[in-house]
Amino acid sequence: MLSILRGFLILTAFLMLGDITVELFALPISSGVAGMLLLTFWLLLRRRLSHDLGAASQPLIGMLALLIMPGVVGIFFQADEFSGQWLTIFIALILGTLLSSLTTLWLMQRLVATPRERPHE
Known part of the structure; x- marks a missing residue:
């Protein structure tokens, strides 16, 4: 604890x-x-x-989706502000998601220890 x-x-x-x-x-x-x-x-x-x-x-x-949800919901209340810019926003969201996922994967591979394989007995 x-x-x-x-x-x-x-x-x-x-x-x-x-x-x-x-x-x-x-x-x-x-x-x-x-x-x-x-x-x-x-x-x-x-x-x-x-x-x-x-x-x-x-x-x-495990709660990551809940932490992201308020920002996603907030977009719908300001939809008028983004009229005409949806393609740019869509591309930014896709690229941002891909880059953050790849960065997270890369960091996890580098920082999280993997169990070593035991030799066959």
Whole structure:
């Protein structure tokens, strides 16, 4: 349980670092996105995932669709603002989804340890 709390503290710290970065440099992205980018760079530098961070993030993966849902629903309330730009939005959504999926797959392959095969006895 303590491990999960430390992991959530790490995630919260990166969210706060993202907020500081967005405010400091007046970036046009959300603090959550900036925090996740900073976390990604940190993990790439360390080349491993700590047990605490893994324990805290594993349950969140199952709820990922729920975390995305509010933004998707919000688009429908502003549909008039996007009239005439649907093709651009569609292409951006497809490319963004593909790139984020490929990045996630690449990071998981690099950071998650795979069990080694045992020699046949």
